[in-house]
Amino acid sequence: MPSASTKAAATTASADTRLSPGAPGYRRTSLALFAAGLATFALLYSTQALLPAISAEFGASASAASWTVSAATGALALCVLPLSALSERFGRRAMMTASLSVAVAVALLVPLAPNLESLIALRAVQGAALAGLPASAMAYLAEEVRPRALVAAIGLFVAGNSIGGMSGRLVTGWVSQLWGWRAGLAAVGLTSLLCALAFRALLPKARHFTPGTLNPKALARTVRGHLADPLLMRLYVIGALFMTVFGAVYTVIGYRLVEAPFSLPQGVIGSIFLIYLVGTVSSAAAGKLVGRMGRRGALYLAVSTTAAGLLFSLSDSLALVLAGLVLITAGFFAGHAVASSSVSRTAKTGRAQASALYQSAYYLGSSAGGTLGAVAFHAGGWAGTVLIGLVAVLGVVSVTLYGSHSARVEARRLHPAAA
Secondary structure, eight states, rough: OOOOOHHHHHHHHOOOOSBBBBBTTTHHHHHHHHHHHHHHHHHHHHTTTGHHHHHHHTTTTHHHHHHHHHHHHHHHHHHHHHHHHHHHOHHHHHHHHHHHHHHHHHHHHHGGGOOOOHHHHHHHHHHHHTTTTTTHHHHHHHHHBHHHHHHHHHHHHHHHHHHHHHHHHHHHHHHHHHHHHHHHHHHHHHHHHHHHHHHHHHHOOSSSOOOOOOOOOHHHHHHHHHTTTTHHHHHHHHHHHHHHHHHHHHHHHHHHHHTTTOOOOHHHHGGGGGGHHHHHHHHHHHHHHHHHHHHHHHHHHHHHHHHHHHHHTTTSSSSHHHHHHHHHHHHHHHHHHHHHHHHHHHHHSHHHHHHHHHHEEEEEEEHHHHHHHHHHHHHHOOHHHHHHHHHOOOOHHHHHHHHHHHHHHHHHHHTTTTO
């Protein structure tokens, strides 16, 4: 016979009107945010696979051309917090729709850029426009999806990121080889337009959003509170460091593969990004990893996989380089899904701001990784880029170990008899 506590738990679960797998609206929500995640990464990193071609047309170095990526991610990092505050007032759905619409409109102008400077400026505007989407999406899911299904739902959104990053680079690579890099960027813009239309048609209206007021002092208090939370701060740093690795590797890999001993054409280099499909699997599986190993165990597995991939990529064998990219991609997306979902679960108030701070750190890591990776490649070749990645990996391990130590100290303080 069920106990009173079991009955109470069942009653609470049945009273929870948030979405769960199998419930009406869950599939539509998942598909809508998958489409939004796909468009976000396809647009944000649309120039990454084209950097050698852009360098050739404008006579620019790898580090100069890399700013077409870093300007977009850097602008997103700077704008994500203020736009997340607007989402608290006007709604997550409205903010995501506006962000995606403006970013797609700019994407249709990007192929017309007459010089590198204007291309970088347009990419910065595009990144700023996209800033309203990631944190709002995380907050929307945290409000509309039951906690037990949250990691899986965010994992699917991150999976959309991985497929968007892959498909955008794949499309630009082959279209660029046939008709030039401008045509490649135009193709990504049109594909993202279709994703934006699907997103708007599928996403249900929010049922659990409560509008707030635009109060700068209250926003500052919320931000200070999040920054004072040791766990949230560790998660922000972990997200930034993981993205530093990823940004460095994928910004520079095209330059390495176009040179001897590989000498691959642009279309084949674009196809290398099919490896992003590995990220789709690893990010979607993050929830199961956390369930089996705990958050720290999943992070240790992710960081070990990433480090192994970096070392594999040092080889002059194309097969080992590809194996290294598979491991880096799997480790990165698993680590990102674990860290980002942990932010949403840790923050009890101001979830949009908590997610926005994570996104700021994450994309600042991308900008830093892209720029540092290109500079290191110019100075020391691929080994220099790998060194940047390994330093970032060591940082993730250090932060996670510190978190484990802090948790043990706190447990002994609260329960001295058990210690």
